[in-house]
Amino acid sequence: MTPIHGGNLEWAVNLVNCSLSDILDFSASINPLGPCQSAIATIIEGIAQLQNYPNPNYPQFRQAIGNHHHLETDWVLPSNGAAELLTWVAWEAHYLQGVLLPSPCFADYKRALQTFNLPCQFYNLEDLETGLNHSQNFALLINNPHNPTGKLWHQKTLIPYLDQFPLVIVDEAFMDFLSPHEQESLIDVITDYDNLIILRSLTKFYSLPGLRIGYGITNPKRVKKWQKWRDPWSVNTLAMLAGIASLNDHHFQEKTWQWLKPTRAKLAQELTKIEGLKPLESRTNFILVQTKIPSTKLQLELLKQEQILIRDCVSFPELGEQYFRVAVKKDEQNEKLLNGLRKIYDIPTNR
């Protein structure tokens, strides 16, 4: 089955008959500088604690998240990735008529809503800017920066929706790729709005998708309610320890911000030079690219010829074969991707 998420290496390996480590994966948008050494060291030390259950209130982890965002700890809820909280968002919204989702959007939104038979409707990304008119009793889900386009909306565009909709969920899984003064997080106004839920992930920026760590930020009453709904130990000890170490690793954060901006600009610029490709402007760590060659064909050729995996966009019905998404990786890895694309687009690669 064709994957609906990035990072499906087993699918790629079966297709081209190579080993997992041969694949250069551009399909999952993971920070290539990580995981940070501090997280790895804590995981190794943490093995000694595996004989004990973690404290289901996660006091140290909540303190680390609280310190990171200058929030009281009762506003935050550590989770098994941001994905776990999508399920609770859907249950939270079930008293409403449905949820308004961006088009295109991350596939797990629909998965979570379908679990509780919650209707969904879609809005165009441009309409978020100009104003959404929706009179029904729906929750609004926003993804900022947006996957898969990389678009970022300003706080001032989003804040009015908090007065318009009974429940607003902002998935900020990729927000930490922007440096603090560039972020447009709604965490700044969280204490003013009881109807606001913010989701964050430690998967992408800290390069830990295998551990499953994220958190939600919302008013303390909702945090307590969700804690009663869910498995008390959704975050395992190693994930908790790595989460704390990662959030406290300011050196790693700084290094990532300094690496990303020029590297993304260079990759986008080189993609633009390939006739037949058109990268969209991105504010985060991946780029959506319009392609003249159908994306599934391009994906297969890159896999066969270079063992490079890109994310086709066929599972986003609005995008289909005309787009693919690539993560921004290290310069030398990006150059391999560019060379692979140049070959397929028949452009000289000896530069």
Ligand SMILES: Cc1ncc(COP(=O)(O)O)c(C=O)c1O
């Ligand atoms: C927009 C978006 N939100 C949430 C997630 C889930 O992240 P996590 O790995 O923290 O569950 C993803 C993962 O790809 C994503 O793209």
